[in-house]
Amino acid sequence: MMKATLLKATETAGRIIREYFDRSFEISSKDTLNDLVTEVDRRSETAIIEVIRAEFPDHFILSEEAGEIPQDSVYKWIIDPIDGTVNYAHRIPICCVSIGLEKDGKMLMGAVYNPFLNELFFAQQGFGATLNDRKISVSGQSQLESACLVTGFPYQWEEMPNDPAEVFGRFVKKGMPVRRLGSAAIDLCWVACGRFDGFWEHKLNAWDSAAGFLIVEEAGGRVTDFTGAPYSPYQKRIVATNGRIHDALLQAIHQR
Secondary structure: OHHHHHHHHHHHHHHHHHHOOOOOOOEEEOOOOOOEEEHHHHHHHHHHHHHHHHHOOOOEEEEOOOEEEOOOOOEEEEEEEEEOHHHHHOOOOOOEEEEEEEEOOEEEEEEEEEOOOOEEEEEEOOOOEEEOOEEOOOOOOOOHHHOOEEEOOOOOOOOOOOOHHHHHHHHHHOOOOEEOOOOHHHHHHHHHOOOOOEEEEOOOOHHHHHHHHHHHHHOOOEEEOOOOOEOOOOOOOEEEEOOOOHHHHHHHHOOO
């Protein structure tokens, strides 16, 4: 029942964001000028919560726009109604719905759906990961120098050693292919299916990574924080790879 509800919520929201993509809709800023939210984010979020509440009214919900909707429950739904809102606001179809379900602090299952490419990624703890119901796995790349990487940047950050621009610049100066798609959930899923060999980002929220990091792990990849410790979506910094280049990517981030 929980898997069916997860998929129904994900697909319902996907239809909404596709339906409004070519329409006029309201766009506003949140904490910073380019941290955007649209009325479609809120429509998507409302639809997701309605689907979940219809089946599981006593479950805890954490969602990007609504924040925490607490309940005394071992289950928590972690929702990003549109991951890649800036892309969506500019009619760039690299964006998705991302929903993770946590039980007792452990990710139980997650789904990420890009309705523009019709790609639905799903994983359940211990059961592997799929793309449109076909099993997926991470790449076999073993050399960081030959890897195709992806990253993202926060809307603002203080200058610091190994800051996002500095780390990115190191790879680019070596001529390595590094992409920036603007959706962490898609970045993670594309690591999971082998399109990218590795991903890192300095500042994420739980809704950005909750579903995607489980999908990477269930596809055979490795996900940690910047120290190499096991990852939690409540940590800001993430490194996700095929496992083979993981230690080398960590060392490169820290310039060791």
